[in-house]
Amino acid sequence: MKSLNFQAAIIDLDGTMVDTLGDFVVVLQHTLNDMGCHPIEIARVNRGFIELTVGKGTEDLLRRSLAHAWGLADDDAEVAAQVPEAWRHYQQHYTRLNGQHAEVFPGVVEGLQKLKAAGLPLACLTNKPTAFAQTLLERKGLRGFFDQVFGGDAFERKKPDPLPLLKTCEALGTLPARTLMVGDSSNDAQAAGAAGCPVVLVTYGYNHGEPIDRVSALAHIARLDELDLAPPISPGR
Known part of the structure; x- marks a missing residue:
């Protein structure tokens, strides 16, 4: 891809830097067991289901997982009423298991090294709760690359709303038009487009099981280290 010139980069976590589907499956299955689900219901929440579901924050994931396990609609009132209890169980299990069934994607470490070598400040922006994101990055040896880490609970709204990107640009001291967003889904693309x-x-x-090449972007890359970056431009330009 052609050389890119930016002030900073914002990078998504799940599906972009770390394959966390294994974590989600194990944690959600423990959570559903705590909620009294039948083994057959628990087995419905598998890697294939999670791949279609993950990306819009923990509450959404829990709501959709409960609905799927129980064979109910996502907006069913009974499901919504059980989300707070499910969150309590989920939080306990995720704190214990975070990163144990997850792997850093090939090219990510090299890509982050490349970004830092180009002199770009980096932020990790994810819809995962901030504490979980911080711990995952630390356990996978990635935390040191980032000047800022913001999760889905850091701001009033989550991606695909543009607010998290705008707030992250403020924290980095950079202009949105000169701040690269790197992600894996239409969620990231929609948020970036709205934020500029x-x-x-x-x-x-x-990407919720949909082909990512159908989502408009500056480029589509098979590895993070395929990014070709020029030296950063000054914030005033």
Whole structure:
């Protein structure tokens, strides 16, 4: 891809840097067991289901997982009423298991090294709760690359709303138009477009089971280290 010139980069976590589907499956199955689900219901929440579901925050994931396990609609009142209890169980299990069934994607470490070598400040922006994101990055040896880490509970709204990107640009001290967003889904592309950030999408992520090449982006890359970056421009330009 052609050389890109930016002030900073914002990078998504799940599906972009780390394959966390294994974590989600194990944690959600423990959570459903705690909620009294039958083994057959628990087995419905598998890797294939999670790949279609993950990306819009923990509450959404829990609501959709409960509905799927129980064979109910996502907006069923009974499901909504059980989400707070499910969250309590989920939080306990995720705190214990975070990163144990997850792997860093090939090219991610090299890509982050490349970004830092180009002199770009980096932020991780994810819909995963901030504490979980911080711990995952630390356990996978990635935390040191990032100047800022923001999760889905850091701001009033989550991606695909543009607010998290705008707030992250403020924290980095950079202009949205000169801040690259790297993600794996239409969620990231929609948020970036609304915030005025250029976006590059990786082709190996989740994207709710839809082909990522159908989502408009500056580029689609098979590895994070395929990014070709020019030296950063000054914030005033």
